[in-house]
Amino acid sequence: MKDLIIIGAGAIGSAAARTLAQYELDILVLEKESDVGEVTSSANSAIVHSGYDPVPGSEKAAMNVRGNLLYDQMCEELDIDMRKIGSLTIATNDEEVEILRGLEERGRQNGVPVQMLNREETLALEPNLTPEVKLALLAPTAGIVNTFELSVALMENAMDNGVKLNLNEAVTGIRAIEGGYEVTTNRAVYQTRAIVNAAGLFSDEINNFVNPVKYEIQPRKGEYFVLDHFDPDFIRHTIFTVPSSKGKGILVSPTTHGNYILGPSAEFVEEKDDYSTDGETLAQVLATAKKLVPSIPMNQVIREFSGLRAVEKSGHFIIEESLPGFVNLVGIQSPGLTSCPAIAEEVVKFLSNTMEMKKKADFNPRRRPMVRLNRMTPEERAEFVKKNPKFGNIICRCEMVSEGEVLDCIHRNCGAATIRGVKRRVRPGMGKCQGGFCQPRIIKILARELGIKNEDVRMKSPGSFILMGETK
Ligand SMILES: Cc1cc2nc3c(=O)[nH]c(=O)nc-3n(C[C@H](O)[C@H](O)[C@H](O)COP(=O)(O)OP(=O)(O)OC[C@H]3O[C@@H](n4cnc5c(N)ncnc54)[C@H](O)[C@@H]3O)c2cc1C
Numbered sequence: 001m002k003d004l005i006i007i008g009a010g011a012i013g014s015a016a017a018r019t020l021a022q023y024e025l026d027i028l029v030l031e032k033e034s035d036v037g038e039v040t041s042s043a044n045s046a047i048v049h050s051g052y053d054p055v056p057g058s059e060k061a062a063m064n065v066r067g068n069l070l071y072d073q074m075c076e077e078l079d080i081d082m083r084k085i086g087s088l089t090i091a092t093n094d095e096e097v098e099i100l101r102g103l104e105e106r107g108r109q110n111g112v113p114v115q116m117l118n119r120e121e122t123l124a125l126e127p128n129l130t131p132e133v134k135l136a137l138l139a140p141t142a143g144i145v146n147t148f149e150l151s152v153a154l155m156e157n158a159m160d161n162g163v164k165l166n167l168n169e170a171v172t173g174i175r176a177i178e179g180g181y182e183v184t185t186n187r188a189v190y191q192t193r194a195i196v197n198a199a200g201l202f203s204d205e206i207n208n209f210v211n212p213v214k215y216e217i218q219p220r221k222g223e224y225f226v227l228d229h230f231d232p233d234f235i236r237h238t239i240f241t242v243p244s245s246k247g248k249g250i251l252v253s254p255t256t257h258g259n260y261i262l263g264p265s266a267e268f269v270e271e272k273d274d275y276s277t278d279g280e281t282l283a284q285v286l287a288t289a290k291k292l293v294p295s296i297p298m299n300q301v302i303r304e305f306s307g308l309r310a311v312e313k314s315g316h317f318i319i320e321e322s323l324p325g326f327v328n329l330v331g332i333q334s335p336g337l338t339s340c341p342a343i344a345e346e347v348v349k350f351l352s353n354t355m356e357m358k359k360k361a362d363f364n365p366r367r368r369p370m371v372r373l374n375r376m377t378p379e380e381r382a383e384f385v386k387k388n389p390k391f392g393n394i395i396c397r398c399e400m401v402s403e404g405e406v407l408d409c410i411h412r413n414c415g416a417a418t419i420r421g422v423k424r425r426v427r428p429g430m431g432k433c434q435g436g437f438c439q440p441r442i443i444k445i446l447a448r449e450l451g452i453k454n455e456d457v458r459m460k461s462p463g464s465f466i467l468m469g470e471t472k
Pocket residue numbers: 007008009010011012013014030031032033036037038039040041042043044045046047048049169170171172198199200201202203221222223264307308309310332333334335336337338339
């Protein structure tokens with residue numbers, strides 16, 4: 001019998017896995033996709049929220065504020081790209097000024113540093129903002145994170161410390177048995193003393209297999225534009241509109257790689273796999289973003305995408321031990337990314353009710369750092385390439401990614417095995433040409449390194465073919 005099965009390897013499941021890897025437990029993570037962080041954890045705004053917005057006293061507020069505090073150490077230990085650039089929430093009329101004052105008060109109640117700035121102070125920080133700005137709420141502890149790297153780094157470190165990950169394995173049933181649970185998947189049947197349900201959009205279904213109290217997730221879609229990196233000083237903070245009942249509102253923000261994102265919308269949808277984008281919604285996103293930053297250069301748009309928030313009917317984060325040894329992490333919508341290290345701490349508390357939590361003597365909290373050629377000076381890069389020539393062979397010209405970086409991301413624990421896996425780890429395909437130049441090269445490298453045929457390389461899931469066979 002296993003000690004623990006974690007269902008789902010998004011940011012929440014991966015953070016739980018990494019935190020629990022500190023203990024002497026036999027842990028298996030089951031993930032139905034071909035990679036970690038493949039679902040909501042890689043399709044979001046990637047903001048480390050400061051925590052001024054959630055209702056004081058709520059679980060969301062507690063997890064957000066604690067999560068934000070834990071982020072610095074977590075990202076430093078795991079070499080995750082994260083920067084606390086601060087956020088500015090903008091009011092352009094009297095009604096919004098009132099809302100902003102309420103948010104300032106909430107921030108104080110949540111223990112989050114916030115500061116009101118007048119028009120001149122705001123425009124001095126962000127000259128490209130609308131001159132209509134009346135007041136802005138500065139939250140200096142807000143940050144941006146490489147959301148693709150987050151789940152990968154957490155899981156890599158968990159695996160370095162003994163956690164086992166099975167990809168392409170979907171949980172199809174759970175039943176209570178003497179001393180634990182029986183978990184059925186598309187590939188096997190397992191017995192385990194405890195379960196952590198971190199299945200995101202499907203966490204209601206996992207809960208409903210075994211818990212008499214039923215939950216219901218309704219997906220709420222957010223659509224975005226992504227802009228190329230054109231001017232690092234165009235916008236320096238994350239800029240928010242004032243939030244509404246639908247969510248945190250539209251933002252304009254730099255990303256950790258110097259791109260900009262605009263979005264998200266917030267509309268409920270029926271299907272948990274509806275990632276379509278539509279012109280009408282995106283036009284509304286753009287109109288709102290332009291009210292904040294009128295000079296957004298739309299000729300820099302390189303992509304649109306959408307993500308689905310896992311909204312439980314109650315609207316709350318459900319973080320509880322629902323049955324002995326069955327820990328539910330249900331309805332973890334925004335600020336879930338920010339909250340993931342804090343939620344992981346809660347999981348440890350719940351599991352200590354069921355099992356002995358003995359710390360390992362040899363837990364290593366650090367991940368081997370990534371090679372980041374684009375952060376080196378030309379001299380450092382030349383020196384590095386002299387010693388490691390594969391880092392001089394550029395595979396992606398838009399993002400300047402070398403063969404050495406691609407090889408490294410394939411051969412780590414929790415390594416990339418698909419084109420999207422490589423793209424999300426080291427960025428070939430993220431640039432202006434969206435993979436037109438680099439994708440054939442990535443296919444060849446993956447095939448060579450994984451010992452498979454070119455036509456067996458997949459975009460992401462097992463059915464996502466790229467090549468059908470050789471023509472010449
Ligand atoms: C539009 C949008 C914007 C957001 N912006 C932010 C933000 O700026 N800051 C922030 O803090 N948060 C943000 N969030 C929220 C954040 O993205 C989520 O809270 C977080 O990613 C949830 O992580 P998760 O691990 O619970 O879910 P997921 O990443 O969806 O992971 C769940 C995993 O479970 C797997 N799974 C499901 N069913 C099964 C099964 N039967 N068997 C095995 N595996 C299964 C899935 O394949 C998936 O990989 C945003 C969300 C959205 C949609």
